[in-house]
Amino acid sequence: MASNYRFTYGVDLVFCIDATGSMGPLLDTVKANALNLYRDLMKIMDRKNKRVEQVRIRIIAFRDYKYDQETAMMVTDFFRLPDEEKAFEASLRSIVPEGGGDDPEDGLEALAYAIRSPWDTSSQRKRHVIVVWSDDGTHRLGFGSDAPNYPRGMAKDFNELTMWWGNASAPGLMDQNAKRLLLFTPDKDDWNLIRNNWNQTIQYVSEAGSGLESCDYEQIINAIANSI
Amino acid sequence: MAEVLNGYEIEKPFQNRDAGFSRWTTGRKNGNRYFLKEFLDPVWPAGTGLREDLRRDAISVCRAYEDKWKRIYASANAFSDGTLVRTEEFFRRDSRYYIATEYVKGVDITIEEIAGLPGDVRRLLLLTAARGIEQLHTAGIVHADIKFSNLILQKTEAGYLRARLIDLGAAFFENEAPAGEDEIGGDQVYMAPETCRFLFGEKVELTCAIDVFAAGLLFHQLYTGRLPGFDRKECDYPHEAVLDGQELQVDPDIPAALAAVIRDMLAGDPAARPAMSRVCTSVRSCIEDLGDRRPRPQNAAPAFRAAEDL
Numbered sequence A: 001m002a003s004n005y006r007f008t009y010g011v012d013l014v015f016c017i018d019a020t021g022s023m024g025p026l027l028d029t030v031k032a033n034a035l036n037l038y039r040d041l042m043k044i045m046d047r048k049n050k051r052v053e054q055v056r057i058r059i060i061a062f063r064d065y066k067y068d069q070e071t072a073m074m075v076t077d078f079f080r081l082p083d084e085e086k087a088f089e090a091s092l093r094s095i096v097p098e099g100g101g102d103d104p105e106d107g108l109e110a111l112a113y114a115i116r117s118p119w120d121t122s123s124q125r126k127r128h129v130i131v132v133w134s135d136d137g138t139h140r141l142g143f144g145s146d147a148p149n150y151p152r153g154m155a156k157d158f159n160e161l162t163m164w165w166g167n168a169s170a171p172g173l174m175d176q177n178a179k180r181l182l183l184f185t186p187d188k189d190d191w192n193l194i195r196n197n198w199n200q201t202i203q204y205v206s207e208a209g210s211g212l213e214s215c216d217y218e219q220i221i222n223a224i225a226n227s228i
Numbered sequence B: 001m002a003e004v005l006n007g008y009e010i011e012k013p014f015q016n017r018d019a020g021f022s023r024w025t026t027g028r029k030n031g032n033r034y035f036l037k038e039f040l041d042p043v044w045p046a047g048t049g050l051r052e053d054l055r056r057d058a059i060s061v062c063r064a065y066e067d068k069w070k071r072i073y074a075s076a077n078a079f080s081d082g083t084l085v086r087t088e089e090f091f092r093r094d095s096r097y098y099i100a101t102e103y104v105k106g107v108d109i110t111i112e113e114i115a116g117l118p119g120d121v122r123r124l125l126l127l128t129a130a131r132g133i134e135q136l137h138t139a140g141i142v143h144a145d146i147k148f149s150n151l152i153l154q155k156t157e158a159g160y161l162r163a164r165l166i167d168l169g170a171a172f173f174e175n176e177a178p179a180g181e182d183e184i185g186g187d188q189v190y191m192a193p194e195t196c197r198f199l200f201g202e203k204v205e206l207t208c209a210i211d212v213f214a215a216g217l218l219f220h221q222l223y224t225g226r227l228p229g230f231d232r233k234e235c236d237y238p239h240e241a242v243l244d245g246q247e248l249q250v251d252p253d254i255p256a257a258l259a260a261v262i263r264d265m266l267a268g269d270p271a272a273r274p275a276m277s278r279v280c281t282s283v284r285s286c287i288e289d290l291g292d293r294r295p296r297p298q299n300a301a302p303a304f305r306a307a308e309d310l
Helices: A021-047 A065-071 A085-093 A107-115 A158-165 A189-197 A214-225 B052-079 B111-115 B119-138 B193-199 B209-224 B238-243 B256-265 B276-289
Strands: A009-018 A054-062 A073-075 A079-081 A125-133 A179-185 A201-205 B008-010 B023-029 B032-039 B087-093 B096-102 B151-155 B161-165
Touching: A009 A021, A009 A107, A021 A054, A021 A085, A021 A125, A021 A214, A054 A085, A054 A107, A073 A107, A079 A085, A107 A125, A107 A158, A107 A189, A125 A214, A158 A189, A158 B052, A179 A189, A179 A214, A189 A201, A201 A214, B008 B032, B052 B087, B052 B096, B052 B119, B111 B119, B111 B209, B119 B151, B119 B161, B119 B209, B119 B276, B193 B209, B193 B238, B209 B256, B209 B276, B256 B276
Parallel strands: A009 A054, A009 A125, A125 A179, A179 A201
Antiparallel strands: A054 A073, A054 A079, B008 B023, B023 B032, B032 B096, B087 B096, B151 B161
């Protein structure tokens, strides 16, 4: 008989990927890393004699509501790996770097979607990780609200988004113990504001036009594997 | 020019290798070298950009955090003779909190390699590891993350290995244990049965005994290179086996007196586990009975020791 106290560990990952034209050179590396992540994570868990019952990954490809309209925010449901690996891979490979209009993108809206993901609540131990890759700054929330497909119910400003993220005294919309945020973003206003005000967040500064280094991938793997 | 953080000259950028969701580096201050760790929770709301009520709320979280950790570091330091690595400074810079501890260069050795060392080296290693945990418990603090990677091993002048305990990141005062839905930190491989029951929502007390259980597993690993035996077809972790009614099997190659201590440390009932002070006494007796502590040649590798009587 298996133990009645066999706790389950669930890992949910949401990848927010800037899919605008300038991300061209970077996007292939992001895709490759995202595809390798599940297998590499499982290898590490095996080496550490640790068990993870469930790994799910969701993709949010973001651009700019004002300029890209219906392709501004493309989201998937969570893919359960390894069962849905093929569908996950196909979705990831389908992201094409295009559009974006001006320099800043609607990264904060993408983050809002990520925070409101249907996170796993059934596992006894959980890790909920959002990873954002972008080579540019963000518009203020609501910049593209004139677009017909701009979402209803979006956080109206950075303060509301901060409340959604929460902290120890005002828990927000995510599990405060499970949540983690990794930013691979430039040294620009709102990304820095997040780094300086949100808990459980690491920012690695990315430079526009430069590639994603292998050390960045190691940081993601470390952040996930060593906190399980 | 090197970045300076609270007077520490940073030697390389902060990174999270082997650290999960915190970042670390090394730095120098007043001619000494330190290990610096950056915490990612809580965050002091630095600069402008947040509404005043959100700022106030975040600051109150930070104040409570500072209060808890200043007390933990001060208490741990007060009871440490160095076996538990001292926290030299706890400070905030801009939005983040940091600690500086003495930089301790460890020996690069795996748990399997340790298991291949002479018995007296292993037993003295267990004693020093036990001492670090005992010091913390004397201060009323539960470490809550006892595992191999939280020991730094140093070679002594006599050629033995000494363990120094690090990382109070999951620690709590025994009389302020996590309650309700708070998540307890720590590694599931070394999890005590009562911690698992706590995660299942049962009302159980989390005490220093969770460290004793973890130390029992660790001692078994250090001595044999393996965790104690249990039915791996049914269970993945020792605590699951214990909760399933199995007795963890202590390796017969461990000397009887030491095996008895480890067996007691692995008791399913936390109240039946010995205090770490008793563990230290028992390991010390075992060392004396077996005639350990023979001098080792200076600079000998840990695997060597002075030849015993024929």
